[in-house]
Amino acid sequence: MTMNAARIDTTPEPLIRLKGVRKVYRTGTREFVAVSDVTMDVNEGEMVSLVGPSGCGKSTLLKILAGLHDAEEGEVRIGNATSAFTPGRDVGMVFQQALLLKWRTILQNVILPAQILGLARREAEARARELLAMVGLSGFETKYPYELSGGMQQRAAIARALVHDPKLILMDEPFGALDALTREKMNLEMLRIWGESRKTIIFVTHSIQEAVFLGSQCAVLTAGPARMADHFPIDLPHPRTLDMKATPEFGAYTKRIYHLLGMG
Numbered sequence: 001m002t003m004n005a006a007r008i009d010t011t012p013e014p015l016i017r018l019k020g021v022r023k024v025y026r027t028g029t030r031e032f033v034a035v036s037d038v039t040m041d042v043n044e045g046e047m048v049s050l051v052g053p054s055g056c057g058k059s060t061l062l063k064i065l066a067g068l069h070d071a072e073e074g075e076v077r078i079g080n081a082t083s084a085f086t087p088g089r090d091v092g093m094v095f096q097q098a099l100l101l102k103w104r105t106i107l108q109n110v111i112l113p114a115q116i117l118g119l120a121r122r123e124a125e126a127r128a129r130e131l132l133a134m135v136g137l138s139g140f141e142t143k144y145p146y147e148l149s150g151g152m153q154q155r156a157a158i159a160r161a162l163v164h165d166p167k168l169i170l171m172d173e174p175f176g177a178l179d180a181l182t183r184e185k186m187n188l189e190m191l192r193i194w195g196e197s198r199k200t201i202i203f204v205t206h207s208i209q210e211a212v213f214l215g216s217q218c219a220v221l222t223a224g225p226a227r228m229a230d231h232f233p234i235d236l237p238h239p240r241t242l243d244m245k246a247t248p249e250f251g252a253y254t255k256r257i258y259h260l261l262g263m264g
């Protein structure tokens with residue numbers, strides 16, 4: 001008897017598969033293409049930067065990934081055979097403003113998503129404390145948001161996005177409101193937090209330097225028409241250091257993005 005040995009494919013399935021995604025907003029009889037031609041695979045544990053000018057559809061794409069909007073056309077698949085995905089449970093979000101509740105302590109703010117999802121209080125609190133330590137906020141558990149700097153508040157927001165152990169973190173220009181030096185520091189912190197948490201992160205930014213420095217993959221979106229112009233891996237070594245920004249390799253990536261955005 002002969003047996004056909006099934007070929008075992010060990011290539012991991014991507015966590016996110018986007019193919020020809022297009023989203024149109026309608027107001028009355030008018031249609032507006034917010035984003036189009038979005039095709040990209042994202043593997044678990046990747047940090048993908050989405051970079052582009054204002055109005056090119058970055059936030060729209062995040063809303064599609066969060067399950068808040070449906071795509072007009074194309075395929076959106078999140079989750080795979082080994083990792084099922086439920087948007088309400090498996091997404092953590094960080095916005096440009098930390099949006100902490102001013103009447104809750106930092107610990108109580110970080111716990112909030114776990115409370116909303118009805119997770120066990122004791123475990124959630126232990127995890128929130130661990131995450132506060134990971135983002136460098138040990139000792140600030142009982143402080144209130146007004147007692148923290150902007151950068152510290154954004155660290156708390158990152159801890160809050162991780163507390164329910166989501167599979168996907170969506171970050172919409174999280175450091176856009178910080179001063180330039182704090183932003184550089186937060187970029188280094190972000191890489192460390194990503195390395196420790198091993199989460200899949202989609203990171204929206206207007207900054208080409210930030211996109212190259214943080215991304216394991218970079219997607220470039222253009223406006224007029226709003227479309228994904230390109231996406232490519234960023235093959236810079238880890239750990240990344242600020243010195244790398246002065247290297248020809250780093251410069252080649254930024255130049256590529258400037259050209260795609262018509263600024264070359």
Ligand SMILES: Nc1ncnc2c1ncn2[C@@H]1O[C@H](COP(=O)(O)OP(=O)(O)OP(=O)(O)O)[C@@H](O)[C@H]1O
Nearest residue numbers: 025026032033034053054055056057058059060061
């Ligand atoms: N609910 C909506 N209804 C109609 N048009 C919308 C809606 N939301 C966004 N738009 C339009 O769609 C386009 C893409 O918006 P989106 O917020 O995704 O852009 P963005 O790249 O995130 O911009 P920014 O960088 O300024 O935040 C914009 O021109 C915006 O005006």
